[in-house]
Amino acid sequence: MIKLLFRRVGLMIPTFIGATLLSFLFIRMLPGDPVLLMAGERGMTDERYQRLLHEFGFDRPYWQQYLEYLWGVLQGDLGESFRTKVPVLQEFLTLFPATVELSLCAMLLATVIGIPAGVIAAIRRGRALDHGTMGTALVGYSMPIFWWALMLIIVVSGQWGLTPVSGRISLLYFFEPVTGFMLIDSLLSGQEGAFGSAVQHLILPTIVLGTIPLAVVARQTRSAMLEVLGEDYVRTARAKGLSPFRVVGIHALRNALIPVTTTIGLQIGVLFGGAILTETIFAWPGIGKWMIESVSARDYSVVQGGLLLIAVIVMVVNLMVDLMYGLINPKIRY
Amino acid sequence: MSLLEIENLTVEFQTAQGQFRAVDGVSLSVDQGELMAIVGESGSGKSVSMLALMGLLPWTATITADRLEFDGIDLVRQSARDRRKVIGKDMAMIFQEPMTSLNPCFTVGFQITEALKTHLGGSRATRRARAVELLNLVGLPEPERRLNAFPHQLSGGMNQRVMIAIAIACRPKLLIADEPTTALDVTIQAQILDLLLDLREKEGMALILITHDMGVVAETAERVSVQYAGQKVEEQKVRDLFRDPHHPYTSALLSALPERAQGKKLPTLPGVVPGLFDRPEGCLFAPRCAHAFDLCHKRQAVQAGAEDGFALCHTPLRKGVPTSLEGASLEGQVRS
Numbered sequence: 001m002i003k004l005l006f007r008r009v010g011l012m013i014p015t016f017i018g019a020t021l022l023s024f025l026f027i028r029m030l031p032g033d034p035v036l037l038m039a040g041e042r043g044m045t046d047e048r049y050q051r052l053l054h055e056f057g058f059d060r061p062y063w064q065q066y067l068e069y070l071w072g073v074l075q076g077d078l079g080e081s082f083r084t085k086v087p088v089l090q091e092f093l094t095l096f097p098a099t100v101e102l103s104l105c106a107m108l109l110a111t112v113i114g115i116p117a118g119v120i121a122a123i124r125r126g127r128a129l130d131h132g133t134m135g136t137a138l139v140g141y142s143m144p145i146f147w148w149a150l151m152l153i154i155v156v157s158g159q160w161g162l163t164p165v166s167g168r169i170s171l172l173y174f175f176e177p178v179t180g181f182m183l184i185d186s187l188l189s190g191q192e193g194a195f196g197s198a199v200q201h202l203i204l205p206t207i208v209l210g211t212i213p214l215a216v217v218a219r220q221t222r223s224a225m226l227e228v229l230g231e232d233y234v235r236t237a238r239a240k241g242l243s244p245f246r247v248v249g250i251h252a253l254r255n256a257l258i259p260v261t262t263t264i265g266l267q268i269g270v271l272f273g274g275a276i277l278t279e280t281i282f283a284w285p286g287i288g289k290w291m292i293e294s295v296s297a298r299d300y301s302v303v304q305g306g307l308l309l310i311a312v313i314v315m316v317v318n319l320m321v322d323l324m325y326g327l328i329n330p331k332i333r334y
Numbered sequence: 335m336s337l338l339e340i341e342n343l344t345v346e347f348q349t350a351q352g353q354f355r356a357v358d359g360v361s362l363s364v365d366q367g368e369l370m371a372i373v374g375e376s377g378s379g380k381s382v383s384m385l386a387l388m389g390l391l392p393w394t395a396t397i398t399a400d401r402l403e404f405d406g407i408d409l410v411r412q413s414a415r416d417r418r419k420v421i422g423k424d425m426a427m428i429f430q431e432p433m434t435s436l437n438p439c440f441t442v443g444f445q446i447t448e449a450l451k452t453h454l455g456g457s458r459a460t461r462r463a464r465a466v467e468l469l470n471l472v473g474l475p476e477p478e479r480r481l482n483a484f485p486h487q488l489s490g491g492m493n494q495r496v497m498i499a500i501a502i503a504c505r506p507k508l509l510i511a512d513e514p515t516t517a518l519d520v521t522i523q524a525q526i527l528d529l530l531l532d533l534r535e536k537e538g539m540a541l542i543l544i545t546h547d548m549g550v551v552a553e554t555a556e557r558v559s560v561q562y563a564g565q566k567v568e569e570q571k572v573r574d575l576f577r578d579p580h581h582p583y584t585s586a587l588l589s590a591l592p593e594r595a596q597g598k599k600l601p602t603l604p605g606v607v608p609g610l611f612d613r614p615e616g617c618l619f620a621p622r623c624a625h626a627f628d629l630c631h632k633r634q635a636v637q638a639g640a641e642d643g644f645a646l647c648h649t650p651l652r653k654g655v656p657t658s659l660e661g662a663s664l665e666g667q668v669r670s
């Protein structure tokens with residue numbers, strides 16, 4: 001176990017270096033000059049331009065800039081935003097809970113609905129319910145997310161007026177963030193209706209972000225269940241006279257969950273990608289929206305720092321999924 | 335009174351190529367505490383007929399029977415829910431592949447106590463104590479420690495012992511052992527077989543032993559039912575069967591036993607059990623039968639009387655010789 005942990009963490013080092021390089025290069029490969037963008041419409045004198053360029057260190061060769069960036073990263077310094085002058089890490093930590101909250105809710109939706117849907121489709125294999133569930137999953141998987149989001153906004157928010165269109169909570173409520181998670185903070189604030197408002201704001205973004213993982217989890221659960229249901233030990237379970245619920249829900253599902261867990265873990269990386277779009281559409285003040293805005297402003301340190309942090313988080317999550325795999329599959333004991 | 339009565343059991347599978355009759359009119363009766371063997375090559379429908387009895391066949395199977403009675407209960411008319419109260423309790427089954435028959439995700443202890451909990455209830459502690467007792471009974475060393483083991487940590491023989499422990503947990507009246515030793519090492523096979531015989535004696539349960547090994551039958555059973563291509567072709571007391579097999583198939587199985595071989599080479603039975611497509615029109619065994627004549631290829635076999643071991647044969651053997659063809663008249667019919 002310890003050995004495996006060391007090996008896996010060791011493997012993360014080259015990946016990490018690669019991520020710093022990619023995040024550094026990515027933003028510089030985009031056309032557009034951060035200093036000019038900062039100046040806005042009015043432009044600036046050439047002398048001032050040169051001075052700013054020098055101040056940010058952009059007049060030096062790339063390799064020097066990269067080494068300096070890497071040196072900073074190793075010391076835990078990701079630089080600061082050009083626009084706000086706030087350290088990148090600090091901005092990240094402020095916004096991150098919003099993304100985590102949204103992602104967790106989306107993942108919760110995907111598992112809570114996806115797993116039972118997959119199980120039901122598997123035990124009703126080849127019948128209408130199976131085709132219906134899997135057809136819906138396929139549609140969910142292939143649907144363009146922005147279109148889906150707009151349709152939901154138009155129908156649910158616009159026509160039915162059931163949910164707000166954007167943000168995390170109604171402007172009527174204001175309180176200092178404690179945990180950064182709106183659901184928890186709104187409860188802690190003790191303000192009447194705050195929690196309800198937070199929930200309402202979460203619904204549509206959760207559905208939009210959770211749709212693809214939901215489809216993936218449902219399909220994966222179904223195929224894992226189909227495989228497991230044909231196993232000898234399922235027959236043994238039935239031979240014991242157990243109820244069908246116990247045979248499927250305990251003996252079969254426990255085994256089917258092994259591959260499903262891996263899928264869910266891998267979906268977390270996908271989720272961050274999806275969050276960028278979802279947060280932008282719903283003006284959700286999280287990492288995704290922050291990254292998009294920073295790319296538009298060519299806020300170099302924010303983009304490279306943000307990308308790096310996301311990469312690290314995905315790596316850590318994947319590591320945790322691997323370790324979890326050992327817990328959930330008794331055949332693997334490190 | 336007999337414990338189990340099966341009359342005219344037929345199982346058909348719905349397959350992509352059409353209906354396939356895996357079990358064809360099998361009848362069987364087992365007394366309380368009796369040891370019955372079912373023999374036949376693989377593909378003879380031995381497993382399917384017992385799985386049908388247990389209600390473990392997939393939905394593609396259609397089961398029909400004139401009578402299916404266990405311990406005075408009519409299984410044909412019984413609901414699935416009521417059946418579950420019987421199987422795993424009064425009627426239990428163990429399978430051929432011990433390595434895959436136990437759930438890899440649960441400990442041995444969980445899988446044994448689960449059977450107890452389902453049918454007998456009782457407190458956690460009593461179930462645990464009974465599980466230890468069962469593991470002792472099936473001869474697993476260090477039972478307390480084994481309770482926490484996962485199946486992949488045990489050998490095939492040990493897993494089969496665990497399977498047996500699960501099956502006998504609720505003191506069944508009938509244990510069906512479907513080729514319980516086929517997947518095991520030769521040295522372990524005898525141990526497991528001895529264990530089953532021993533347990534049958536101790537617990538006083540009836541045992542149906544499915545095997546394709548006539549040698550095993552000779553050592554163990556009281557009565558034998560021989561199955562071929564889904565049909566029961568002969569049934570006799572073991573001693574009588576070995577002395578005077580009436581069906582040519584039984585005879586062929588017996589002469590394939592090493593200790594019965596005459597000469598150096600072991601006689602083998604050519605061909606395989608017919609499947610969905612090569613099912614003969616007449617007697618199902620005719621294409622492989624050493625004694626087949628015209629009629630056998632044309633007309634389905636008929637069942638002989640008790641004196642001929644209920645052999646499903648036009649010319650049952652007596653002392654290795656086909657009964658004279660009183661069938662001359664039958665032959666005449668065929669010729670005409």
Ligand SMILES: Nc1ncnc2c1ncn2[C@@H]1O[C@H](COP(=O)(O)OP(=O)(O)O)[C@@H](O)[C@H]1O
Pocket residue numbers: 347349354356374375376377378379380381382383392394609
């Ligand atoms: N689920 C199934 N679907 C279709 N055919 C099956 C199924 N199970 C068994 N069979 C067929 O039934 C026949 C009898 O099988 P089985 O009872 O397992 O034979 P045995 O146990 O005597 O070796 C075989 O030809 C097998 O292919």
Ligand SMILES: [Mg+2]
Pocket residue numbers: 377380381382512513
């Ligand atoms: Mg079999």
